Amino acid sequence: MFKEKGGFTLIEMLVVIAMIGILSAVVLTALGPSRTKAKDTRIISDVNQVRAIGETDYDATTGQYTDCAAAAANFGALDTDITNQGGTLAVTCNTAKTQAAYSSSLNAGGNYCVDTTGKTSSNASSGGGC
Numbered sequence: 001m002f003k004e005k006g007g008f009t010l011i012e013m014l015v016v017i018a019m020i021g022i023l024s025a026v027v028l029t030a031l032g033p034s035r036t037k038a039k040d041t042r043i044i045s046d047v048n049q050v051r052a053i054g055e056t057d058y059d060a061t062t063g064q065y066t067d068c069a070a071a072a073a074n075f076g077a078l079d080t081d082i083t084n085q086g087g088t089l090a091v092t093c094n095t096a097k098t099q100a101a102y103s104s105s106l107n108a109g110g111n112y113c114v115d116t117t118g119k120t121s122s123n124a125s126s127g128g129g130c
Helices: 010-057 077-084
Strands: 089-093 100-105 111-115 120-122
Touching: 010 077, 010 089, 010 100, 010 111, 077 089
Parallel strands: none
Antiparallel strands: 089 100, 100 111, 111 120
């Protein structure tokens, strides 16, 4: 007699859309810490590159870093990248200018520091060594 039409009702479609919305919100919320870790990893990589560049400032005859107190902005694109990732690059040296340290704040909290000897530490305060 009556022929039933196949298909979904409006209610069924709205329920499916709501479920997809809830699932996508859960997934995006779960990715938040991963994004923070990824940014921190990039900051750490950039600080290590800054240290490698800073080694070119070493004068072997005097045993000192000639421009040890160079502003962090001297590192150009790396400083900009660290800033874009949420960090702040700081360059410090000891009073004898025989050791320099490069550090940045991290998004997850604390700092990352690497000095001219290659020593690294997290949650370190900058000050001529890590």
